[in-house]
Amino acid sequence: MxxxxxxxxxxxxxxxxxxxxxxxxxxxxxxxxxxxxxxxxxxxxxxxxxxxxxxxxxxxxxxxxxxxxxxxxxxxxxxxxxxxxxxxxxxxxxxQLPFFSAPNSIPMAIETVDQANTLMQRLLKEVPAYxxxxxxxxxxxxxxxxLNPYLLVSREKIVSTDQVNGKKVRTWGADMPRMVQAVGGTPVTLMLPEIYESLSRGVVDAAPFAVDLVVNYKIFEVAKNISEITLWEGPxxxxxxxxxxxxxxxxxxxxxxxxxxxxxxxxDRNAVLAKGAEARKTLIEKGVQFHAFPESEKAKWRAALPDFFSDWIKRMDEQGKGDGARQTVQIWKEVVGE
The missing domain is CATH 3.40.190.170 (Bacterial extracellular solute-binding protein, family 7)
Structure with a gap:
């Protein structure tokens, strides 16, 4: 055995x-x-x-x-x-868990920790499908x-979608790869313990990650640039x-x-928010540079994305679970103010 x-x-x-x-x-x-x-x-x-x-x-x-x-x-x-x-x-x-997976994987659809917190609580209470x-x-x-928002952590400075083009970016799930591909990047699926070495060896050029996790995993040793664009946030x-x-x-x-x-x-919500603020100070002390990602470039990236909500609802319709998916998306849009 x-x-x-x-x-x-x-x-x-x-x-x-x-x-x-x-x-x-x-x-x-x-x-x-x-x-x-x-x-x-x-x-x-x-x-x-x-x-x-x-x-x-x-x-x-x-x-x-x-x-x-x-x-x-x-x-x-x-x-x-x-x-x-x-x-x-x-x-x-x-x-196996398409409902639970959606808020844990659909990118660029939530901006803040509080939105993620409210969304998951409402879904669990209001949508029987979960x-x-x-x-x-x-x-x-x-x-x-x-988790604090996953910003773009990279070996080189990235402040435009054109600079993502051709870059290898760590992803997970089914939708994050499509987000990267939308602007010409190459998605590379990696588990969490693989991120440090992959950045160190150039297996990937960038990885969406939260600032406090950059500290925990010592990613600042191998990637000194963080672009202020939320690529993922959610439960x-x-x-x-x-x-x-x-x-x-x-x-x-x-x-x-x-x-x-x-x-x-x-x-957890309170601790994560506090840790995020603390981590930013630590990273600056470690020589990490934070870069503004222009609003026009954020809009350009969002415009290039597939319609993740519609695609997900379609997949769930095929499984006979479309009503729960539509209810999820309706609540989601209410939470983020769309």
Missing amino acids: KPMIKQLAALVLASGMVTGAQAATTLNLNHQWPATTTGSQVDQWFADEIAKRTNNQVKIRIFWSEGLGKAKEGLSLLQNGAIDMAAISPAYFPA SEEAEANGVRALFFHH AWGIWISKSAWQKLTPEQQKIFEQVANEAMER
């Missing part, structure tokens, strides 16, 4: 062990980020609060930096019971993180729990999870 499989099997067995009159539950959470990011610290707070408020009857053990499997394996690991919880981005699973999609995949979304990775793990919890414990999840989402 492979070492990783042995470890997962042991953890599954351990999570089911009980002692004393009342069962104590340990839930194993595979995390796509290292423990040092702002959001990761919120997740640790979430785990600590769950233990505290359940009197240690429920404990969450976090395995950072894909400790129990790659992020792209997260959904299948939840479904087959190898893990109980996961911190993963839904955009890695556009086929809970139905989670149920169909045997998972439950507890809460979603925020980020979610904290998910498998249906089987959720059913292990008592009704009272489930209520505690929901309450702490709501608090964690608000805590």
Whole structure:
């Protein structure tokens, strides 16, 4: 048996062990980020609060930096019971989670953290398709993180769409590559841990990234330019729990999870905004230059984009899910003021 499989099997067995009159539950959470990011610290707070408020009857053990499997394996690991919880981005699973993936991947459609926060809360409350999609995949979304706007981080100064033409740019999902291609760039799909080395070796010339993540991942060592254009902003990775793990919890414990999840989402929003302001100061000290991206060039890039909303609705219509998609887009446009 492979070492990783042995470890997962042991953890599954351990999570089911009980002692004393009342069962104590340990839930194993595979995390796509290292423990040092702002959001990761919120997740640790979430785990600590769950233990505290359940009197240690429920404990969450976090395995950072894909400790129990790659992020792209997260959904299948939840479904087959190898893990109980996961911190993963839904955009890695556009086929299985098309509703959750849309706000996590459609580019240049949200500008601020608060817009992203409002959008995800409204979608979860007002559009039944989201809970139905989670149920169909045997998972439950507890809460979603925020990220500061993904600006264009590059090895060389870029302040026009013409300068993006011919550049290799890190992307993910189905829509980010099309955004890059719209102005002549070459999309390169990379996972988060690959960004630093890829920029260092010239595998990519640029990468959309948040300023605080540029600090966390030390991207400033290999890319000294940041262009002030928001290429992506939206609800980020979610904290998910498998249906089987959720059913292990008592009704009272489930209520505690929901309450702490709501608090964690608000805590995350505040922490992310504060960290973004702090990161800008740090990056300037590290020699990073911030460049204005002219409004005329932003408009030129947006004009070149495909109609992501219409394309997504069409795809969802083909799956018989068009009504939920139209409802999503209507709320989305209300939130961003279109």
